[in-house]
Amino acid sequence: MAQERILVVDSDSGVLELCLRSLRAEGYVVEGATSGHQAIEIARREQFDLLLVDIMLNGLEVYQAIKEFTPEIVGVIITGSERTEEIIKALQLGFDDFVVKPFTPDWLSSTVAKALNKRRLERENVRLWTLMPLFELSKDFLATLDLNSLLDQIVQTGLQETKADRASLMLLEGQELVVKASVGLPSEIAAAARDKVGQGIAGWVAGRGEPLLLADGASLNPQIREAMTREEIASALCVPLVVKDKVVGVLNLSKLGEGPAFTQGDLEFVSILGGEAAIAIEKARLYQEAIEEKRKTETILEETFNGIVVVDSDMRITAFNPGAETITGYVSKNVLGRRLSEVFGPEVGGDDSLLQKAASTGERVAPQEVVISGKLGARDALLGITPLYDSGGKVFGYLLSFADITHLKEVDRLKSNIVANVSHELRAPLASIKAYTELLLDELEGDDRDLRQRFLKVIDQETDRLTELLGGLLDLSRLEAGQFVMKKEPLQVGEMVADTFGLFDIQAQESKISLHADIQPDLPPIMADRELVNVLIKNLVGNAIKFSNEGGRVDVVAREEGANLILSVIDQGMGIPPDDLPHIFEKFYRVWSTTESGIKGVGLGLVLAKEAAEAHGGQIEVESELGVGSRFIVTLPIGEQVDEQ
Numbered sequence: 001m002a003q004e005r006i007l008v009v010d011s012d013s014g015v016l017e018l019c020l021r022s023l024r025a026e027g028y029v030v031e032g033a034t035s036g037h038q039a040i041e042i043a044r045r046e047q048f049d050l051l052l053v054d055i056m057l058n059g060l061e062v063y064q065a066i067k068e069f070t071p072e073i074v075g076v077i078i079t080g081s082e083r084t085e086e087i088i089k090a091l092q093l094g095f096d097d098f099v100v101k102p103f104t105p106d107w108l109s110s111t112v113a114k115a116l117n118k119r120r121l122e123r124e125n126v127r128l129w130t131l132m133p134l135f136e137l138s139k140d141f142l143a144t145l146d147l148n149s150l151l152d153q154i155v156q157t158g159l160q161e162t163k164a165d166r167a168s169l170m171l172l173e174g175q176e177l178v179v180k181a182s183v184g185l186p187s188e189i190a191a192a193a194r195d196k197v198g199q200g201i202a203g204w205v206a207g208r209g210e211p212l213l214l215a216d217g218a219s220l221n222p223q224i225r226e227a228m229t230r231e232e233i234a235s236a237l238c239v240p241l242v243v244k245d246k247v248v249g250v251l252n253l254s255k256l257g258e259g260p261a262f263t264q265g266d267l268e269f270v271s272i273l274g275g276e277a278a279i280a281i282e283k284a285r286l287y288q289e290a291i292e293e294k295r296k297t298e299t300i301l302e303e304t305f306n307g308i309v310v311v312d313s314d315m316r317i318t319a320f321n322p323g324a325e326t327i328t329g330y331v332s333k334n335v336l337g338r339r340l341s342e343v344f345g346p347e348v349g350g351d352d353s354l355l356q357k358a359a360s361t362g363e364r365v366a367p368q369e370v371v372i373s374g375k376l377g378a379r380d381a382l383l384g385i386t387p388l389y390d391s392g393g394k395v396f397g398y399l400l401s402f403a404d405i406t407h408l409k410e411v412d413r414l415k416s417n418i419v420a421n422v423s424h425e426l427r428a429p430l431a432s433i434k435a436y437t438e439l440l441l442d443e444l445e446g447d448d449r450d451l452r453q454r455f456l457k458v459i460d461q462e463t464d465r466l467t468e469l470l471g472g473l474l475d476l477s478r479l480e481a482g483q484f485v486m487k488k489e490p491l492q493v494g495e496m497v498a499d500t501f502g503l504f505d506i507q508a509q510e511s512k513i514s515l516h517a518d519i520q521p522d523l524p525p526i527m528a529d530r531e532l533v534n535v536l537i538k539n540l541v542g543n544a545i546k547f548s549n550e551g552g553r554v555d556v557v558a559r560e561e562g563a564n565l566i567l568s569v570i571d572q573g574m575g576i577p578p579d580d581l582p583h584i585f586e587k588f589y590r591v592w593s594t595t596e597s598g599i600k601g602v603g604l605g606l607v608l609a610k611e612a613a614e615a616h617g618g619q620i621e622v623e624s625e626l627g628v629g630s631r632f633i634v635t636l637p638i639g640e641q642v643d644e645q
C-alpha cells in the first residue's frame, strides 16, 4: 500500500517538530505548516490522507477549506485540556479524533492510526456498497452485445452513481478520441468533441493510461486548467478504458455547479466501472466484427456462381451453397449429412478421388477437371479442395470449390470442330484458286482463250464458295450475338422460290434434277425479313438438290394454314439416318455418309435456316427416310399486313 500522507499544522515549533519526528518514525510521509494559510496552500498542491491541526490556528476553518478539494481527508484536532466544548464542536463538524496537549508520541501515533483506520473501514464499506451495483451491472454488460446500447448504459451508470452533471464515453480512433455516447452534453458539442491523445483532459488520461480526479477547478497542469475553465467544469473525473494494457478510450464525468466535488470513492467506483466497461466494449466489438465477418462470408457463399461445399472429417456434407445447388440440381436440405461420394460420385468423393488426395496429404489440391455426377446428370467441373484446420492444427473438414465448365467444354469442342471444318472448307477452294492462278501466270501456250476462260470460271466459282462460307459464318455469329436487325416487309414467297430456282438452275441441270414449285395461287404475302427468308429457302433448296441422286426431283410447296405459311421442301434423295436426325440442326454437324460421299458443305446451312425461322417466331421440322428422301417443313407466321404507301 502507498504510504499514507499527513499534514501537521501547528504554530508551536516544538509541538510541530515532535509530531513530524514521531509520525515519520511510524512510516508516514509528513509535511508541516505553521499557519492555516500555509497549510491550505500545501494541501492544494499535494494530496493528504490526514490533517493534524491545532485548534488555535482556526483549525476548524482550515479543515473545512481543505475538505473542499480533498473531501476524503481525515481530521485530527490538537487542543488544550480545558477546551472540552471546542472538542465537541470539532467532532460534530466532522473531525475524526483529537489529541490534548501535552501529548506523548505514543498517544499521537495511536490516535492518528485509529483515525486513519476508521476512515479505511468507512471506505471499505463504501466500496462494498458500490460493488453491489457494479456486480449487477457487469452481468448486464456481459449480456449486452449491441455496442451502442452498451456505451449508453455505461455513461448512464457513471452519471447516476457519481451524481455527475455530464458523462461521456470516448473511443480511440487512430490518435483521436471520439465521443460515442454521452449524457448531459449538448449534442452538437458531443458530435464535434475530439481530443487528440495527450491533449485536453481526456487526451491526457488516454496518454498516461491513469485515472484523473480533479476535485476543484484547479489543476497544476495549465493545459488541463484551461480545458476546465473553457468547459466550465468545477470537478472532473476521467478514467482510461484499458484492454490488454492498451487504452481503447476514456470515460469522462464532470460536475459543473457549486455542489460537492467528486470523491475518492467516486474515483474508485468509476475506475471499476471503466474496467468492466472496457471488457464489455471489447467483447461487443469482437462480436460485432464476428457478425460482420459472418455476414460477409454468407453473402459471398450466397452470391457466388461457384459451387461451395463443406464436408466434415467423415466426408459428410455440412454446407451446400446455392451455386452448388444450381450446378448439381440437388437441394441443400436433401444432401446435408450425406456422404460426398454418394452425392457427387466416385471421381470427387471416392477412394481414388481428389478429396482422398487432400485428406492423405493434408494439403490444398489445386483446381482440376473432374466429372461431377449431379441430379442433372454428369457435369464437367473445375474443382479445388482445401483442408480446414482448427486452432489446434487438426483437420476438421474440407472445402470444395467448383465451377461448372460443361458449357465451356462444349464451346471448346465446337471451336475445335469449327476450326477443323472451316479450315478444311477454306483450304479446298483456296487450293484450286492457287493452282489455276499459277497456271494462268505460267502463260498458256498459244494463249488458248477458251482454256483461260475455263480457268477463270473455276477461280470465280471457288471465290464464290469462299464468300458464301465466310458469309454463312458471319450471318451465324450476327444472329447468335443478337446483333441482327430484322427489317420486316411484305414478301411474295412464290417469287422468292422462283428466284432461288434460278440460282440453282445450272447445278440442277448438271445433275438432271427437276425443280417444281407448287405455290397456293392466292397466297398472301408474309411480313418477314427478305435476307433471312432468302437464307432459309436457299439453304433448304440447295440441300435438296445437293443430296438428290442424278435424275431426281425437288418440290417446293407453299400453303397458307391459319395464321401461318407452311413451306415444304421435298426431295427424293438419299435421306437422313434416324440416329443423325436429332443432330442435323447443330453447328457443323454433317452426316458421316454424306461427308464420305464427297458432297461439299460445312454444316451451317440448317443452323442458319433454323435461326432464320425462329427469328420470325417460326420453326422447322424434318421427316426423312433413308434411301427414300427428306421433307423439311417450315412454319412462318404470315404476320400483320402493312399497306405499302
Ligand code: ADP
Residues within 6 Å of the ligand: 539, 543, 544, 547, 571, 573, 574, 575, 576, 584, 589, 590, 591, 592, 594, 595, 600, 601, 602, 603, 604, 605, 606, 607, 630
Ligand atoms: P451442309 O449441307 O453444309 O453439310 P447443313 O447444315 O445444311 O450443312 O446440313 C447438315 C447435314 O444434314 C448435311 O451435311 C447432311 O448430312 C444433312 N442433310 C441436310 N439436308 C439434307 C437433305 N435434304 N437430304 C439429306 N441429308 C440432308
